[in-house]
Amino acid sequence: MINFPRKLTVGIQRFLERKLMELKRNEKELKATKEREGDVDDQVEHFENQVKANFIQKQVVQIRKALTRLRLGKYGICENCGQMIDTDRLAINPEATICMKCAQEDEK
Numbered sequence: 001m002i003n004f005p006r007k008l009t010v011g012i013q014r015f016l017e018r019k020l021m022e023l024k025r026n027e028k029e030l031k032a033t034k035e036r037e038g039d040v041d042d043q044v045e046h047f048e049n050q051v052k053a054n055f056i057q058k059q060v061v062q063i064r065k066a067l068t069r070l071r072l073g074k075y076g077i078c079e080n081c082g083q084m085i086d087t088d089r090l091a092i093n094p095e096a097t098i099c100m101k102c103a104q105e106d107e108k
């Protein structure tokens, strides 16, 4: 098992925590918009906000998962097959908790 150097994981952790905070802020703003609009019956906008909220929620869950794996010292290991996740993939997508191969399987 390859462990990421502590210096690197601390950087990733900070990055993910910042991203999490930003998402929380977006979520709050979205909720505030919803409340401001009150009972404006705009179906399209309502749907769009719902899609946005779902997307944010998904990202929040994924980042939390990655942070948990960081804490457990399992960061960078695919939670599905146990193989190392490609570092190129992690560079682009630091919250990834499954490898490229499993992600592709998932989409099928």
Ligand SMILES: [Zn+2]
Pocket: 078, 079, 080, 081, 082, 083, 098, 099, 100, 101, 102, 103
């Ligand atoms: Zn995998």
